[in-house]
Amino acid sequence: MSDQKRLFLVDAYALIFRGYYAFIKNPRINSKGVDTSAIMGFMNSLLDVIKRERPDHLAVCFDKGGSADRVEMFEAYKANRDATPEAIKIAVPYIQDILKAMHIPIMVKEGFEADDVIGTLSKQAEKEGYKTFMVTPDKDFAQLVSENIFMYRPVFGGGYETWGIPEVQKKFEVTDPLQVIDFLGMMGDSSDNIPGLPGVGEKTAKKFLAQYGSMENLLANTHELKGKMKEKIEAAKELGMLSKKLATIMLDVPVEFHAENFEMSHPDIPKVTEIFQELEFRRLIDNFTKAFSVEATAETATQETSSEAKATPQETKSAGAGQFSLFGADPSSSKEAEPVSEFTRKTTKTSSHFYQSVASGMATKLFVKNLMNQTSVCFDTETTSLNPLVAELVGIAFSWEVGKGFYLPFPENREEAQELIEQLRPFFESENIEKIGQNLKYDIKVLAKYNIDVKGKFFDTMLAHYLINPDMRHSMDVLAETYLNYTPIPIEALIGKKGKNQGNMRDVPLEKQTEYAVEDADITLQLKEHFEKELGEANTQKLFDDIEIPLLRVLAAMELEGINLDKDFLNSLSEQLTIDIKALETIIYTEAGEEFNIASPKQLGDILFDKMKLVDKPKKTKTGQYATSEDILSYLAKDHEIIQHILDFRGLSKLKSTYVDALPNQVEPSTGRVHTDYMQTVAATGRLSSNNPNLQNIPIRTERGRQVRKAFIPRNEDYTLLAADYSQIELRIIAALSKEETMIEAFKNGEDIHASTASKVFNVPLEAVTREQRGNAKTVNFGIIYGVSAFGLSNQTDLSRGEAKELIDTYYETYPKLRAYMSELVDFARDNGYVQTVLGRRRYLKDINSRNAVVRGAAERNAVNAPIQGSAADIIKIAMINIYNKLEAGNYKTKMLLQVHDELVFDVYKPELKDMKTLIKTEMENAFTLDVPLDVEVGVGADWLEAH
């Protein structure tokens, strides 16, 4: 059987889409800012197939111009597919060039889809005695399967499965693969816009097939059906037949199978390598040479597809994921980040390593001695909880040599654990040993609970990668897979899936703990070696050494500190809110004439617009619901009393659920305070973010919301809260960077910048500026930072579109250099693929040259906003580090507690108040020197509201 000739037909777009979505959560962007995810994904799959199967005949099939026939049949055919992502559009020409260089035939036929080309070719090849393998995840192809035609499907988690007749029979519950057409026709396919029969999904379609065998037979016997189903299907007979036609793959495309044209031959290696190098595919070059080398042995698909259809290993694997995995692996429906070629990855099973646990007292002594002789060590703590405040040490892994490492398990008894950590204290507190880790802030916080102050130089791989590629995700798994081609042991393998039944590290056998923990340390060490080279570029190294790494300590300290919360006060607020919400509810029900869930946008929309018909043609959201967002309802408020009540209800509910009721639950019992977690690697601009709870979005705009801030109080009566805000920092930055003298002067003279702007654009003396004029000027000043449009401005003010446009035009005439600066930023982004902050923090803008105006526009606004927002973030980070160091050096009792983008909050020891006011203001204002002075406003009070 294996001497039979084999033809592989690759469905290009399906694999391109699949590759693209595999990287969707962490797109591959090369140094030129090009998103190479789709190319990378496709090439991984292709090379993998070649490497595994060593096909003697192979072609890659593309669509061209879509299927005219199908569109003629049904004009909505494939109409509601999302616009093709940019990365895919640019991928196609690259892929075709690579294929040409590899001497792999490309099959396209104008006006036909790849499905039809593959279908036609496979039937012709079958006649000539070939076995054909259709390489595609697309379940539609199952209809073509025969004795000699197979689907060769990539599956989740890596690997392939081959579908022959028995597999198709089993998956679709049909007797003949051709019935797959009926199946698809009945249930429809949203990605191809095949309508299907109304009310028929996967389950019903299978039932019908078992009973009637075909679409035609079902439609001829609808009298046997009952109820609503009968009505619906009888009304949709035509649609049913049309759906079946749309689902049918054509077998009469004018192409011819000539074996000699499909033979594999030697690729043009230098050419392929050159293209890969241009795309910066280092690893693929390796894979490529392997795929085309003669030595490697191939396990063949034919061997796996024995006629008895015994479950292959791959099937056994996918069977666990659900008996019907057709949809899970469909590229268009799958948003899961999923490795495209995991099977090519190394794992702990395939890489040689030496991981050892150190358990006895004697061994520990020897180990510590050895440890102290190192200059640079990677470590990773294993604990009982993700919350460092309650986490107990289960063990610590160490590695200082690739592929090698040690694991120290910790006793459960707290005193014994402390004894063990004491032996390690000299290591952790050594100034001379560099500490390497992934997310060191966590380990530092855990160790702080054991009274260990981790010192010495730090290298955090997560932070390093954040600077190298801020748009990607930075989890260790992702980094290992991307940079080391290695898949670490998933934590789920040890403690089970997330959820209430998730186990505890403590209960994992020591052997497994060791494998897992030392692997993490080993990988992190390898990542460090990788990243430290890449950091060398531009200013990245400086940002790393001078900002992000020092900041890590500062944030750890702030988070450990936490902030005191007045629970009783919040509880009394909550009671009052409950009463007011109830009252509003009653009024709303009366006005609506019935009771409903006001918090449900769906029900609310139906009441307001279907039942009460408040508007002639209400706006819809993208999913077809009535839009009931604040900006839409506000318009209607003056005409209908119920609207204002609903808005009030929403406001109070939000306040109660998100803040007043939630915050007391976030108080950490062991400290009695709220400890937020600052994320240092999520915001693409360089800002921090805060969660569990988010303390960066505590209300302030409305009177009622503002009350929540009264609940944030000093630790005790010896302390007071101090809040220090940068005044207009983003506007100052844009003024300085653009060198717009008019604006710079206004700041230098300490003028009210919004009034000053109003005076200039409305051409009135400063004293004559009205409140309204100042308000509008303020909106434009802010809007500039985000990349205003006349449309947006008119939405935010009382101005019409025309007036808004005029205001913006006048604004740019008043501040001409500002406009010039903004276009410089966009030009820079176009040329370089990125923009940067005052400290050289980069943001890559892959869509800056997109042909799609909407996409490009968004990238252009990013080009303006990112340097401004990011520079402000850089500056406050410097200030935080400097203040923290001064507080430490001066042995002050005052602590920094919170950062809210342009504001810092401190718990000030009252005797230090006078010093602190000066110290904090000075450090913040002098964190960075611009052509515009920075101004900081300091407030002090018995709670956060009063300090403002």
Place this chain on the structure above:
DNA sequence: AGAAAGGCATA
């Protein structure tokens, strides 16, 4: 139980 959608709080 988890994801998606709609909505909304901050700078």
Place this chain on the structure above:
DNA sequence: GTATGCCTTTCTG
């Protein structure tokens, strides 16, 4: 129009 995180409802496995 920029940048986030979290709430409730509703859908789906």
